[in-house]
Amino acid sequence: MKIVVTGGAGFIGSNLVRALTDLPRVTEVVAVDDLSTGALDNLLDLPARLVTGTILDPAVLDEAMSGAASVVHLGALGSVPRSIDDPLRSHHANATGTLMVLEAVRRHRVPQLVLASSSSVYGANPVLPRQEALRPIPVSPYAVSKLATEAYAVAYASCYGMDVLPFRFFNVYGPRQASNHAYAAVVPRFVSAALEGRPLQVHGDGTQTRDFTYVGSVTSVIVEAILRRVSSPDVVNLAFGARISLLELIAELERVLGRRLEVVHGPPRAGDVRDSQADCSRLRELFPAPRRYSIREGLEATVAWMSQRGLVRR
Known part of the structure; x- marks a missing residue:
């Protein structure tokens, strides 16, 4: 095939x-x-x-x-x-x-x-x-x-x-997601900044929510x-309806890394959606037992990959 x-x-x-x-x-x-x-x-x-x-x-x-x-x-x-x-x-x-x-x-x-x-x-x-x-x-x-x-x-x-x-x-989000360009997504940007010891740049107050997958x-x-x-x-x-805020995402990343992270807030970005969460009923009708990863599991895998590949400095 x-x-x-x-x-x-x-x-x-x-x-x-x-x-x-x-x-x-x-x-x-x-x-x-x-x-x-x-x-x-x-x-x-x-x-x-x-x-x-x-x-x-x-x-x-x-x-x-x-x-x-x-x-x-x-x-x-x-x-x-x-x-x-x-x-x-x-x-x-x-x-x-x-x-x-x-x-x-x-x-x-x-x-x-x-x-x-x-x-x-x-x-x-x-x-x-x-x-x-x-x-x-x-x-x-x-x-x-x-x-x-x-x-x-x-x-x-x-x-x-x-x-x-x-x-x-x-x-x-996950391994092989680029972190080194102006349009990088939020998870690789946060992980890259955290591993390099830079402040995490948050657009807005950080209470906006996403259904990270x-x-x-x-x-x-x-x-x-x-x-x-x-x-x-x-x-x-x-997606699986697991809505969390960017501040909650940062807190989970801090638990994965075992240390506090510096956060800097800036103005919201044009075109950004305030909140996002999936209804996954139709997905589960077609795929009754999809493989689901917790945000902790996903962040651990992402941090490990970015570290092992030498893309960032600890």
């Missing part, structure tokens, strides 16, 4: 490629990545083939997808602040890129497409927990581009009979979806 992962050299993609290469039923794994945000180091020593190029190029997708049993579309340009700085680039990568992938999947008659949207699509909708039927009120170009991603997938399923499984990811949970659900050929005509939250 051949599996194609777009964004395969990125954070979630490389973790998924690693999990897939361990499966006896998977005979070939192909990672597609233009390496604009992904890294070759993420795929070192893995028996996977890398097709280097953009998902906006049909020839790149044709090279990767011929004979594939499933495609997992994770290729995207992440970050709300990045999308505010350059909305056109986010739209091209995320919305147009998804359309190109869908056309390639249709062209090659790939039996299954799993793809990633984002909890950011809920935006300003104040209802918690976030249930998939809630009205999306996106407040950033990134969120709009991910809403387009899932809407295209659902439309293609309806028009062309494609088997799709669109997930909404919630603040995924360890990458191992995400990859285990996707692997199960591939092996059981799970599809859904509707989008599915991929």
